[in-house]
Amino acid sequence: MNNIDQSLLMFENVKNNIDNFIKSDNNESDTRSKIIDNYLINILGWSESDIKREGKLESGYFDYKVSCPSISFVIEAKRNHKEFILPSSHTKVKIKSILRENNDVIQQIRNYCVDIGLPYGVITNGKQFIISKFFNTNGSDWKENICLIFHSIEDIENRFVEFYENLSKYSLINNGGFKYDYIPIDLEAKSILSTLIQRDKEIDRNNLSSELSPIIDKFFGEIFSTEQEDDLNFIKECFVENIESKKNRDEIERLFADKAPQMANVVKAINTNSIVSQIVEEISDDQINIKSPKSPKPIIIIGTKGAGKTTFINHLFRTRDNEFSENHLTVYIDFREFYEAYKSFEPTNISKEIYEKLTDKYSELELHSLKALKRIYQKQIKQNDESIWMFVKDKDEDTYNRLLTEYLSENLKDYSKHLEYLNNYLIRERRKRMIVIIDNADQYSILIQEKIFLFSHSLSRNSNCGVIFSLREGYYYKWRNRPPFDAYESNVYHITAPKYSEVLLKRINYTLEHLNNFEGKASSVTSRGIKIEMPNQKVIEFLSGLKDSLFSDYNSDLINYLSFTTYPNIREGLRVFKQFLISGHTDVSNYILREVYKEVDRVNKQIIPIHEFVKSLGLQNKLYYNSEFSIVNNIFIPPKDSNDHFINYYILKKFYDIYETKGIANKYISFSEIIEIFKEIGYRTNIIISSIERLLDYNLLESDELITDIEFGNLDAEIDLCISSKGYYYYKELIKRFHYIDLVLQDTPIFSQEYFSKIKSVFPLSDNKGLRDLKARVETVKEFVNYLNKEENRQAVGVFNMFGKPLDYINEQLNADILRIESKL
Template sequence: MESPHEVAIRISKMDSGDRKFNEADTRHKIIDQILHGVLSWPVSQTMHESFISPGFADYRLKRGNGDDLLFLEAKKEGVYFSIPKSFNSAKTHQFITVQTLLTDANIRAAIEQVRAYCMEEGCSFAGITNGHEWILFKTFESGKNWRNLKALVIHGNRYFAECFTEATNILGYSSIKEGSLKTSLGSINRNNREIFYPKDKISSYDHEVTSNGHARELRPLANKYFGSIDVSEPVFMDACYVSQRDYENAFSNFRLIIKDSLTPYMADRGIQQSDDNEKGGLFGNRIAKSLKDKKSGEVIVLFGGKGAGKSTFLRKLLYHNPPQYLSKYSRVAIADLLNTPEEETKIYDKIWSEIIRCLDVDGLLETDRASLLQLFEDRFELAKKQVLFGLAETSEAFNIALNNLVEAWLCDKKYVAKRLVFYWKLKHKGCVVAIDNTDQLPHNLQDFCFTTSQEISDQLGCLVIISMREERFHASRIHGTLDAYQNSGFHISSPVAQAVFEKRIKFVQLMLEDRKFCIELFGEQFDEKARVFKTLFRIFANEFRQGNDSPLNEFLSACAHGNIRLALELFRDFLKSGYTGVDEMVSAKGGLWKLKIHQVLKPVMIPYRFFYEESQSSIPNLFQIRSKSNGSHFTGMRILQKLADGIDPSNPFYISISELKDYFSENFNMVEDLEKNLDVFLKWDLIESNNRVDYYCEAVDSLKITTYGLYIFNVLSSFFTYIELVSTDCGIFNESKAHEMVELSNEDFRLFNARKRLERIRTRIAKAEAFISYLEAEEEQELNFFGPNLQRFTPKIRASFEIEKQEVLNSAQKKRNR
């Protein structure tokens, strides 16, 4: 039997220009299928051909008590409904006033007919359809002219397939009974205005921008030296690993930032903060204590935020530069699950295989049978008493049976691992197993990894470490285990991003002085390329130098908020982006080039695209309308303002979700818009929950703002480049303004292809001007509606724009005159 969504998909494929069904076939083969098969209207509550003088109502939907819910007038599919063309005509549906729809004769006749039935019977809602177009409207509203009310216009049956959830939430029988039509149809006010998306009308919106001319050489350099540190390269590790001691000493006077630290929620559950010093802090001490005490069956968890460097920390501590006691008395096995398929059996096999591989550093499993029998001594001695009993050791039967046994023992991974642990125990070394990169797995598989780690500790009698992102702790089932054992959970903080970049840039500068390195990177004729790259990295070194007021450093440090992996990724994009003018930077006269904010934002926000798209950028759109039913461009700003108001940047406080909900409910009636913005902000790390859950759900009970949130609120949100880029991604309530944004964007693209730089700058300024003036009008309207005491955001945006636009124009004019 088909599901409602499957019925919707099937019916949607019937839409065509060949409309030959008569009215009976249109009802039977299309309308009935949608009403009963898709929208679940019960046949018993749907009356057909109900007589109402002077005619018959085609469909009459009732409640169980007999009250009317909706009248629907059906026409044959050959009766065309002409819908006026508008900005959103290409969408599956839109809202249009009834008065506008009445200008088409066919629509007017059908609407007046079905409304007459409603007036006769006292029903508030009606609809008309020809099996393809559907129009639903409210027949009357107190104090309103019914012609001025908005109607839901469905442009074709693909709406029911492509927008199935929305369709059933509005037109499904259960939804209609619960009053969905009351909130969806009727007066046009702030709660249900039509939204227009300029990007939907820009044909070149997905156009990609090529990388800069030096990207071929920058790409391998960026990937190697601005990615994860490879522990197999000790020189790179020694030069670029940033320990807590390094950055606390070097950046003791660093400007106040919100630090990545242990949350109260985790501290209350016994998780301890561990410093990253030479001995691994409390975490390293805990490992050493377990080895000294020769404890077995222990599991400890290493927590850290996204991109905080948990993997690098583990490898540095356990492999690259272990404390003396660990180096002398331990043998380490790390099972890295980063690229493991998300299946329990494959994860389980990968963990045990990696344990064996790492513990068999002496190659015992590759030796001859005699050596293997020494390793498997316990089973061999038992086999001689049982399976091999009575067979002469020199006989063929004995050797065949023994070979089969050895083969079976080798395939028993748990047994092999157990014997290798025993082998190292005889050499006075305790084994430590680490299961790394579990945080990219779903919650159920993370729990599986934790239970597997417990099994390993029980089976092998060794210490097992499992790394986990702190965001995953709340949803995991390990709480009880951590509560049961003291000192079993540890948290590490990420280093300061500035220290990371300073060390890595310095290392690249040293490498560029090496002739062999330059030949490998640039070829035999490397002098000019090496000169360019040396100058480029001198510029970067200056940008990240302590005390230097650098937009690049400030931006990467803020948006990382402990996620060093993200900061490095953004820097790699910046290096390779077509918007990064390497030649212009290295050819500057009179000293080193100093980056301006617009030269940072565009390569980072849209490194390989011409237009900004939030879903494909590393930077969120703060002015996006999240709730289509009742949203505001300023909800995001109001959230960040509420969280930032009066905080100490070095020690921000948490605000309860209930307080935020109460504020947005009482002042704006925008709880849904609040929740959708919170979900985006948590995922982008603009805000942080007490339990580190990184998406909005009922488990989130309190929030604080992050460095990134403060930066985007106080700085980024008013920059010309940011405003101009997000403007075409935003939904807009004004159709005329949306058309203007489309035309300016198309002109921008044409000028880009024509390489008219100054004219492009003027067009981009005009686009930002249009968007800012629109935001000003929206803010003024909200102040009139919600009250004049609300904080204004557009004056700061306007003031910043007026200053920046002249600077940008002057810069473009100078470059044109060169």
């Protein structure tokens, strides 16, 4: 696929050849093979796989069908002496203006287009081009459609940018179609946010954040840290094991046990009872002796981002018994730290890192000492003693020691080779095996993950080390049957995230049990100006009330929000919860007062309503909502080059409907198929693609489970997509609620000056504490819905027939929310 610089260079290189060929008399076949192929492949960047030649139709044989995810079209190639009669000094004309003089060729390609079901076609004789839409699907007269015309090679050269933007593969994919045929859209719009003077102003973090911060950082962060000593009690109390992780642990333990079990190459992880125990047993059964030095196959831990691969690996190896520690020397490499230090991956550097960590961690073994080095290289030293050193060994001690020192020093320079000798020494004389753990490699590109894969297998094979490393499941499943992965055997274990509610409950319980370490008093002022002073016991009361609010049978809204919008990324779920705790809009003091003065026999223990919770997350420390920075996503922002507020909604609804009607096993639909569905009801391809990419970026959609985590650059046409748990929650619940509309209307572009003025006139400004008048907020939401209703009425009937009216669905719950609020005003 050529960019414009490459295309122009190719055009300049071949234009003389094309011009000379055109001057000779050639038939249509020659025109195709010697001219049109040159244009399509060499100049315009199409590949052979994009092109189908001489397809049979009822009306005859078309010359070319060119296809990409954005658009497909037909090309009719005429003999080079067949001149089209075109109006000079024109670049665009209606079909009817040139139909009479070019009736045969236009009717011919129109018949092909109708037969094959593709509206667009290109007619060319090698020097002249007619590009147009030759039939319509909306019932309008096709002869009124506009043609883009090029008169000659010189005209193409003079208008090359226009030629490129309408026929190159690069432009058709990025523009979603022929650029000349764009219908201008009035994209002039304003958002409420853009007019606010204090739109970027932040409020202070909540009034107890300084007291909460050390607690939050300690108890709601990562269980494991390479920067400080592990709190084993914290690890044991807060690690959540599900059925899958237990089976994984048991199986890995078996990998290193006295007698290795017979295992399949890939361990199925889902719907099993004890995966953890298999891993632990394999480790424990490791037969460490010189007669059988071979290590178990490298272990690959796979899982989605944030599912708990690091937590699982660390829990597995840092909570083992003394017998395990006696027999195995574990070296943990956090690849993030390694890559930050070296800025690249080289086997020599990571081998050096492993060696240095090993000698530091197990300094009592004195593996760096001369005594140990002599034992490590005893065979090689003995061979030298009997050969090249024989004449100095007994006669010249100084020379012998110098030679020995030089030999050992030279060997120590090759860290990869030294690890091989070192581990064989440990097995041979210490009955210990080194286990190297390379964690967080999954956060880097496939190229780096591939290098780590090869290094790990080399380390295991050559050094007889046990090796465990983590990969992102998307990369592994996509590449496992391709080189180099298919050439090596590994034991692969899949980590599934535990239930978010279980993780959070354990963290809160542990925090409440260990708050005695945080003594003293906290003073603060509530959002209503009430000054209070309280011992840190009140922080305990806040977290107790929060626990009630999250896990009460009467209130599942908060935990549902956290679970649906972050699962399976448990790390992200904890990060979101931490953001709520320190948000400037989380009025901790008021929550504590509610808890302190609550009625003892109160049935509903809720102290934090869902609308306050979402507001705290959506605004963080800002006075106003800005979707660019907020973790609450705005689905009413149109895609690029569009003023349609509902395309994101329609696409989300389509995926929701597929999930609801076909079930979890059949919830996927290909990228190309969803594009075709929306093209049939009138949406341009570039708009559809832009919307889907935004929904993927928001994590409201996801790809099929085998490639969920692969970065989306150019989406493959056949990639399978489905609605995510977050997308399901947004469609099913969030977008219908007052607290969501109240936020997102603030930075939604308004394409009507009349309605913008109405919304702006009732929009209440925030005070310095982040409070806005509730009655005015209700009126603002009503005006915004009125605007959306006006925009909805502009939608095509075919869209309503397929998806219904968005506001009918949204207003079901939104009107109920507004009535409830107004009843309390």
